[in-house]
Amino acid sequence: MDLERRAWLRGIWETLKEILLQKILTYHLRSSPLVLPSHLEGLNVIVTGATSGIGLHTARELAMAGAHVVMACRNVNAANEIAQQWRQDAYHGRALNVKVMELDLLSLSSVRQFAVEWDQHLKSLHILINNAGILRMGERQECSKDGVEQHLQVNHVAPALLTLLLLPSMLKATTWRVVNVNSVTHHWGMVELRSWKSRIEEHKYSGLKAYGSSKLVHLMFLKALASNLLDQGCNSVQCVAVHPGVVTTNLVPGVQKKTFWRFEPSEGARSVLYCATSNQVVDKMVKGFAYYSSNCKPAKVSPQAAKMEACLDVWEATLSTLDLDINYLRFKLNPSCIRD
Numbered sequence: 001m002d003l004e005r006r007a008w009l010r011g012i013w014e015t016l017k018e019i020l021l022q023k024i025l026t027y028h029l030r031s032s033p034l035v036l037p038s039h040l041e042g043l044n045v046i047v048t049g050a051t052s053g054i055g056l057h058t059a060r061e062l063a064m065a066g067a068h069v070v071m072a073c074r075n076v077n078a079a080n081e082i083a084q085q086w087r088q089d090a091y092h093g094r095a096l097n098v099k100v101m102e103l104d105l106l107s108l109s110s111v112r113q114f115a116v117e118w119d120q121h122l123k124s125l126h127i128l129i130n131n132a133g134i135l136r137m138g139e140r141q142e143c144s145k146d147g148v149e150q151h152l153q154v155n156h157v158a159p160a161l162l163t164l165l166l167l168p169s170m171l172k173a174t175t176w177r178v179v180n181v182n183s184v185t186h187h188w189g190m191v192e193l194r195s196w197k198s199r200i201e202e203h204k205y206s207g208l209k210a211y212g213s214s215k216l217v218h219l220m221f222l223k224a225l226a227s228n229l230l231d232q233g234c235n236s237v238q239c240v241a242v243h244p245g246v247v248t249t250n251l252v253p254g255v256q257k258k259t260f261w262r263f264e265p266s267e268g269a270r271s272v273l274y275c276a277t278s279n280q281v282v283d284k285m286v287k288g289f290a291y292y293s294s295n296c297k298p299a300k301v302s303p304q305a306a307k308m309e310a311c312l313d314v315w316e317a318t319l320s321t322l323d324l325d326i327n328y329l330r331f332k333l334n335p336s337c338i339r340d
């Protein structure tokens with residue numbers, strides 16, 4: 001059986017297991033609050049895609065716990081309305097500290113602009129949650145303005161650039177963490193290291209496969225980033241990828257119907273919040289990286305992602321797509337690995 005078919009079948013199996021077991025495996029989490037009031041005071045957090053679904057609940061819970069939350073969204077009008085409402089609904093006698101900033105992941109220039117504005121206003125970044133994502137099933141292949149297939153752009157290339165550009169801000173913080181809202185479907189993804197700017201033959205294209213592949217390469221990128229930062233002497237590195245569960249959200253247009261086996265968005269946000277805030281996550285990290293499942297427990301990554309060499313190949317392909325030098329970290333970060 002070829003590699004692609006094997007990955008596909010394994011992905012289906014892992015996803016089915018999640019669907020069948022997620023409610024049972026998270027039963028104990030139902031009543032326990034993950035983030036407590038005032039727990040996160042003084043921390044700056046960015047949540048991408050905070051206008052809907054998992055991102056919306058994640059951003060709100062973090063703000064309720066006292067963090068200063070930046071909602072990085074493409075639909076700024078919708079985000080401002082949500083933020084306005086949250087400020088009015090004071091929590092424990094305090095208005096939520098939220099701010100909206102524009103970010104469209106389909107445009108790398110929007111990502112660069114976001115980073116410039118961030119640097120102008122804020123000093124250190126404690127938690128970056130790369131949550132925004134897309135899944136376009138049954139659609140034709142579409143590319144971004146930057147010439148990258150849309151799943152790869154929104155779910156991997158653009159958040160990778162955002163993470164790299166915000167690294168200096170994160171390194172200013174005593175502790176910092178990057179959380180990527182990933183997916184169990186990374187198991188059915190394939191790493192194709194041909195140029196990510198070339199289109200694939202239309203009859204070979206599937207939105208579902210492109211989604212799984214974008215999640216896989218982002219997980220591998222994050223793992224390589226953590227390892228490279230450690231090699232540069234940045235011992236504070238904490239990178240986590242997390243599967244939130246199968247959740248009723250707007251991710252798949254037209255499939256918002258609630259079913260008993262799916263999570264509500266608030267339940268989907270639980271593992272993300274846990275990975276963003278729990279100290280226990282650090283104990284489970286290997287070379288600065290961990291992958292968690294929706295039950296807030298570490299889980300196995302796909303066999304491709306388990307190989308560090310393959311992750312480093314993805315790292316190189318990502319930097320090349322972004323037109324960044326392979327030694328980007330060395331040029332950009334040293335000696336800023338040391339806090340000021």
Ligand SMILES: NC(=O)c1ccc[n+]([C@@H]2O[C@H](COP(=O)([O-])OP(=O)(O)OC[C@H]3O[C@@H](n4cnc5c(N)ncnc54)[C@H](OP(=O)(O)O)[C@@H]3O)[C@@H](O)[C@H]2O)c1
Pocket residue numbers: 048049050051052053054055072073074075103104105106130131132133134154181182183184243244245246247248249250251252
């Ligand atoms: N739902 C699930 O079962 C499930 C399972 C595994 C993983 N995930 C992951 O969870 C994350 C959150 O998804 P969700 O389920 O909460 O879906 P959702 O309700 O559709 O939320 C996705 C968010 O991403 C934003 N977004 C989409 N394209 C963007 C772009 N070009 N630039 C900036 N923001 C953009 C959306 O903004 P707009 O409102 O402007 O479109 C929205 O705020 C995704 O990464 C997804 O892959 C979800």
